[in-house]
Amino acid sequence: MTTDEFVCAALLSAVRAQLGEWTTRRATRALRDCGFTPQRATVRQALHTLTERGQLIQHDNDSNRRYFTLSPTEDTxxxxxxxxxxxxxxxxxxxxxxxxxxxxxxxxxxxxxxxxxxxxxxxxxxxxxxxxxxxxxxxxxxxxxxxxxxxxxxxxxxxxxx
Known part of the structure; x- marks a missing residue:
């Protein structure tokens, strides 16, 4: 498993556990709590990768705020x-x-x-x-x-x- 895959897995685990709205800042904090020291670009890439996989949904209808939520296909x-x-x-x-x-x-x-x-x-x-x-x-x-x-x-x- 590559570092990017570890970051995606750790981030998805955090999102599933805590749900709610996930910004790049919140995701960075969660990854740091998991022992990672990611760059902002790495966190953004992980969020977009999880979105492309259909595991997160990107919300950016407000040009000043972009956030992600767990996809409804996740079973809760x-x-x-x-x-x-x-x-x-x-x-x-x-x-x-x-x-x-x-x-x-x-x-x-x-x-x-x-x-x-x-x-x-x-x-x-x-x-x-x-x-x-x-x-x-x-x-x-x-x-x-x-x-x-x-x-x-x-x-x-x-x-x-x-």
Missing amino acids: PAARLAEAARTQPDLRTAVADDATTLTLTVQPRSRDCWDWWLAHVGVPRDGVTLQGPVAVATGHRGGVTVHLRGISSVCRPSEMTR
């Missing part, structure tokens, strides 16, 4: 639920924070769409709170804790009374 309850959620048009991001925790950011087009998301993750309407302009709620589905973030005016609790 949160990753499977994230993969299922990706078929919904309102979904903006689905990040498996760990094996049993998922954060979904949605931008529903209507109150009915928002109600569907709340029911989908088992949150009553009165379980929604505001954090600045974002409506947040926590629910559970299939053994996964789901943190739901709504970024549309239809998600605001004051808008939810009929």
Whole structure:
């Protein structure tokens, strides 16, 4: 096994254990914890190699921030639920924070769409709170804790009374 393959294996092991969003900086720290002293270019190459293999997904829709997450083909309850959620048009991001925790950011087009998301993750309407302009709620589905973030005016609790 080459050094590059060892770096990829160590990094993938760390990502599987900790999940969440992985930047070059976070990956470098994890590799240092494993006893490696990688150059930044080596870490970037490992992240891209794992992406090419389909083990990570690269997210760079914000030009100022690029990060990687474990591919939903990796078998965890949160990753499977994230993969299922990706078929919904309102979904903006689905990040498996760990094996049993998922954060979904949605931008529903209507109150009915928002109600569907709340029911989908088992949150009553009165379980929604505001954090600045974002409506947040926590629910559970299939053994996964789901943190739901709504970024549309239809998600605001004051808008939810009929």
